[in-house]
Amino acid sequence: MEMELEMETISTEIIKPSTPTPSQLKTFKLSLLDQFFHFTYVPHVLFYNPPPPLENGTKNDQKMTSYLKDSLSKTLSLFYPLAGRLTMDESSIDCNDKGISFVETRVLNCSLSTFLEASNRVDLIGRFLSETIYDDQTIGNNNNNRHETTTVTELVPLAIQVSIFNCGGFAIGSQWLHKVCDAVSWGNFLKNWAAIATGLKANVTSSEFATAISLFPPCDLILPSGMKPRTLKPPDDALKTGRGGCIVRSFLFTPQAINALQALAISEHVPNPTRVEVVSGFIWKHAMVAVATTANAPLCNSVPSICSSAISHAVNMRPRTNPPLSSACFGNLIIDAIAHSEGENEASQRNIELPDLVTRIRNGLAPFKDAEFLSKFQGEGGAQVMGNYKKKLKDQNDSITTYKFTSWSKLDMKPDFGFGLPVWVAFTGGRLSSSFKNLIPLIETLDHGIEAWLILDEQQGSVLQSDPDFLQFASPIS
Structure with a gap:
């Protein structure tokens, strides 16, 4: 049967790397292949069963969310370009540690199992994806404050939304900027995030940030250095508003x-x-x-x-x-x-x-x-x-x-953060x-x-x- 989701936003914040990015790594140059990608966000939603209750038998929602944020901050120190911002000339990422968007929401009217049995669950996937992908949206989630246009320097490369069902099950929805990395890189991020969250230090791997640009040096960009950043229309709201083709x-x-x-x-x-x-x-x-x-x-x-x-x-x-x-x-x-x-x-x-x-x-x-x-x-x-x-x-x-x-x-896109593997992996819907x-x-x-x-x-x-x-x-x- 079809259902409607009742959700409320608990908090919207910026998660920054746990350690500052060294000065010699502050500029991440985009490769030729990066340059040919548009300013498109790639969605990915993971659904998990409820984590085990605390010793007193109560749900550990708050502890779980804190645990995810802490390990996410540590992971961003390893993947520092995701916590930066694109430069005005679109040639690089300024690894300035501005951080990523992290939104916590609650599903008020159903359990995870009820949602997974809904006949329209695919249409509802967009509700588990954050709208907070601009710097001016770091506080609140008010669509009335959105820009009609934005510039590339305002785009947040990664947005995470954790949505907790009333049973304690939860979803981790992410959107990453394809201009910055592909699904292989995202899978590597998830693998390291899970390894840090579970304390499996042996599974933490270092990323290689210089290889792509050495093999695929960038071409001259249309925008000379120093010009005003290009103005963009904001990404389509169709994931949540139901508009689209x-x-x-x-x-x-x-x-x-x-x-x-x-x-x-x-x-x-x-x-x-x-x-x-x-x-x-x-x-x-x-x-x-x-x-x-x-x-x-x-x-x-x-x-x-x-x-x-x-x-x-x-x-x-x-x-x-x-x-x-x-x-x-x-x-x-x-x-x-x-x-x-x-x-x-x-x-x-x-x-x-x-x-x-x-x-x-x-x-x-x-x-x-x-x-x-x-x-x-x-x-x-x-x-x-x-x-x-x-x-x-x-x-x-x-x-x-x-x-x-x-x-x-063939990608490692089903991370176990210590609560078991996801019961469903979704792309987007609606x-x-x-x-x-x-x-x-x-x-x-x-x-x-x-x-x-x-x-x-x-x-x-x-x-x-x-x-x-x-x-x-x-x-x-x-």
């Missing part, structure tokens, strides 16, 4: 369903399809059907772009360079690999076989897993190569539908702005299934939810 749908692929898809996807060209390849190919196939269905299939004969599509997959460059880089390398060390499909009409989309799509995905990703190919983006000449490639991607996105996949399946359209994160479940979070046009999402061929392998979360 697309909607989130989440589907579960169980281990059994994935095994069945792998068996169906085997071909001469790809005898060993991976879990991510088959789930991506299966979603791609049915998303194309949904587009053709909602766009009026006969139009596809005269407007091929309606039925032509592509997918991109974010490829982690770290293990694929020569020599391979450590997973502890901080920043954005990912690149989008592309695979294409063309069809004339809805029937042709339905007739595309999964093995063919998986082969296209394998072939499309292959160059981006080759160290020699990736070396073209490195060094002083890398800026021109990367610029040309990004322009090619933009031109493609403007002409055909591109589904943007990102897999978190209605979002069109800037998120066709983004599809894949998140591994505790039992090694995959939850796919599809951010689609609402009509296309509805087609998928009623497609029996799709639902044979994909189960709607809610």
Whole structure:
């Protein structure tokens, strides 16, 4: 059944690093790869069962929150760029220890178990994400005080919200600025935060902050040093207000369903399809059907772009360079690999076989897993190569539908802060702005299934939810 959440904000504060950042580390230069990322925040929400009660039998909500804040402060000392602010010319982060946003809220009207059973829980995920991502929002959470515009120097690179259910279960919602780091870096942050929280010092690892810029030196920026900071429109409020051009749908692929898809996807060209390849190919196939269905299939004969599509997959460059880089390398060390499909009409989309799509995905990703190919983006000449490639991607996105996949399946994104593993890992929900359209994160479940979070046009999402061929392998979360 559907439900509404009643929540109240308990506190909003800034958490600063526990130790000051040394003067020689005060400037963190952004790499070429960082420069090409937009000022977009990546959401991530972890849901946990109630921690054990105190010795007197009472809930230890306050102790738990204090424990998380203290360990978070210590972790920020290791990941000091996240506690800084972007410079006016957007070339660096001033590691000034201004800190990150930390909001504590309470869910007044339900327990965690009740929430997880709600049929509209995906639509409510945005309530567990903080709105406090500007410096002027550090006190209170009053939307009336928000800027119509903001500047890059006011953006807080990381915002955390801890929401406590009335049973003592809780959620840790985070939003990190993609301009600063990728999901691999975020997973490394979580791993260290959990290690510090649980006192497992042997599991604390040092990040490498100089590697990215040494391999991918930045190009000249549009803004000369010393100019006024660029004015930005604030990130869309659609997570909480319900405005936007697309909607989130989440589907579960169980281990059994994935095994069945792998068996169906085997071909001469790809005898060993991976879990991510088959789930991506299966979603791609049915998303194309949904587009053709909602766009009026006969139009596809005269407007091929309606039925032509592509997918991109974010490829982690770290293990694929020569020599391979450590997973502890901080920043954005990912690149989008592309695979294409063309069809004339809805029937042709339905007739595309999964093995063919998986082969296209394998072939499309292959160059981006080759160290020699990736070396073209490195060094002083890398800026021109990367610029040309990004322009090619933009031109493609403007002409055909591109589904943007990102897999978190191999990342350490399920931290145990001493209370057990999260019972559910979520991305975001509700209605979002069109800037998120066709983004599809894949998140591994505790039992090694995959939850796919599809951010689609609402009509296309509805087609998928009623497609029996799709639902044979994909189960709607809610």
